[in-house]
Amino acid sequence: MQTQSEQTPYDITIERFNKAIERRPTFAQGYNYRGIAYGNKGEIDRAIEDFNTAIRRKENYAEAYSNRGAAYRIKGDYDRAFEDCNAAIRLDPNLPEAYNNRGIVYKLKGDIKSAIKDYNTAIELDPNFAYAYYNRGIVYYEEQELDLAIKDYTKAIELRPDLVHPYNNRGNVYKKKGEYERAIKDYDAAIERNTDLAEPYYNRGMVFVRFQEWEKARKDLTTAKDKQESIIIEQFCKEYENVADFQQKHNVKLPEDIAAMLTSP
Numbered sequence: 001m002q003t004q005s006e007q008t009p010y011d012i013t014i015e016r017f018n019k020a021i022e023r024r025p026t027f028a029q030g031y032n033y034r035g036i037a038y039g040n041k042g043e044i045d046r047a048i049e050d051f052n053t054a055i056r057r058k059e060n061y062a063e064a065y066s067n068r069g070a071a072y073r074i075k076g077d078y079d080r081a082f083e084d085c086n087a088a089i090r091l092d093p094n095l096p097e098a099y100n101n102r103g104i105v106y107k108l109k110g111d112i113k114s115a116i117k118d119y120n121t122a123i124e125l126d127p128n129f130a131y132a133y134y135n136r137g138i139v140y141y142e143e144q145e146l147d148l149a150i151k152d153y154t155k156a157i158e159l160r161p162d163l164v165h166p167y168n169n170r171g172n173v174y175k176k177k178g179e180y181e182r183a184i185k186d187y188d189a190a191i192e193r194n195t196d197l198a199e200p201y202y203n204r205g206m207v208f209v210r211f212q213e214w215e216k217a218r219k220d221l222t223t224a225k226d227k228q229e230s231i232i233i234e235q236f237c238k239e240y241e242n243v244a245d246f247q248q249k250h251n252v253k254l255p256e257d258i259a260a261m262l263t264s265p
Contacts, residue, residue, distance in 0.1 A: 013037040028058030032067060039071055047071045062092035070101045073108070081105045096125040100132045107139055115139055130159035134166050141173055149173050164194045171203055180207050198228035202235050214255055221261050236262045 017034035021027055035050030051068035055061050069084030085102035088095055103118030119136035122129055137152030153170035156163065171186030187204035190197065205220030224231050240246045243259045254262070 010037045010041045014041075026057055028054045028061060028064070031057065032061070032064045035064075035071075036067060039067070039074070044071050044074050060091045062088045062095050062098065065091065066095060066098040066101050069098070069105070073101065073105050078105050078109055082109075094125055096122040096129050096132065099125070100129065100135060103132075104135060107135070112139055112143065128159055130156045130163065130166075133159070134163070134169070137166070137169060141169065146173050146177055162193065164190050164197060164200075167193070168197070168200045168203065171200070175203065175207060180210060183207055196227060198224045198231045199235070201227065202231050206236075209254070209258065210250060210252070212252060214258065218255075218258060221258065225261065232261055233264050237264070 014034055014037045017030045017037070020030045021034070024030065031050040031054035035047040035054065038044075038050060039047035048068060048071045051064045051071065054064040055068070058064070065084045066088035069081045069088065072078075072084060073081035082102065082105050085098050085105060088098035089102070092098070099118040099122040103115045103122065106112075106115035106118060116136060116139055119132050119139070122132035123136070126132070133152045134156040137149045137156065140146075140149035140152060150170060150173050153166045153173065156166040157170070160166075167186045167190040171183040171190065174180070174183035174186060184204060184207055187200045187207070190200035191204070201220045201224035205217045205224060208214075208217035208220060221232060236246075240249070243254060243262050246262070247253060
C-alpha cells in the first residue's frame with residue numbers, strides 16, 4: 001500500500017477518477033482520463049481496458065480511440081494502433097492528437113513521408129502542440145535534416161520548457177553538428193529536469209570524452225550505467241563498431257577504464 005508521500009501525480013489522478021466513476025459508472029470521460037493516467041504509469045493493459053469501457057459508454061468517442069491507438073502502439077501492435085487512429089480521425093477530423101499518434105505509427109512502420117504529413121496536420125490544427133513538433137523533430141534528425149530538427153525541438157521547448165526529451169534530442173543534433181558547448185547546455189537542461197533519465201548523462205559523458213575531460217566523462221558514464229545498466233553499450237554501438245572505430249574516427253586514445261565501459265562483455 002502506497003503512503004500519500006509515495007504516490008505519484010498519476011496515482012492521485014487515478015484515485016480521483018475512481019471516485020468519479022463510482023458516483024457515475026456511465027461517465028465515459030472518467031474511464032478515458034483514468035486510462036491516460038494508467039498509460040502514463042506504464043500500466044498499458046489497464047489503460048486499454050479503460051479506453052475500451054469509455055468507447056462502450058460513449059459512442060463515437062474519438063479521443064478514446066486515439067488514446068487506445070497510442071496504447072496499442074506502445075505494446076507494439078501497430079495494426080490495431082493504426083486502425084484506432086484512423087477511427088479517431090474519421091470521427092473527428094480536427095483532433096490533432098489522432099494525427100500525431102498516427103504519425104508515430106507511420107514512423108515506426110518506416111513510412112516517413114506519411115509521418116511528416118500527419119505531424120504537419122497536427123501542427124496546423126494546433127500550432128501549440130509541443131509533442132507534434134518534438135515527434136517531427138525526431139524524423140528530421142533521422143533523415144539528416146539537422147537544421148529542421150533543431151527548429152522543431154526548439155519550438156517544442158518554447159511551448160513546453162518542462163519537457164526533458166526535446167533538450168536531450170536537440171543536444172544530440174548539436175553534437176552531430178560539432179557544436180559541443182551547445183550540446184552540453186542542452187544535456188544539462190535535460191538532467192536538471194529529470195535526474196533519473198540515463199540518456200542525457202551518457203550523451204554528455206561522450207561529449208566530455210571528445211574533449212578528453214576524463215574525470216567528467218567517467219562520472220557521467222558511471223551515472224548513466226547506474227541508472228540503466230545497458231544504456232552505454234546500446235547507445236555506443238548505434239554509432240560505432242567498437243572502441244577502435246571510435247578512437248580512429250576521433251583521433252583519441254581512451255583511458256583503459258573508459259574503453260572497458262564502452263566495450264561489450
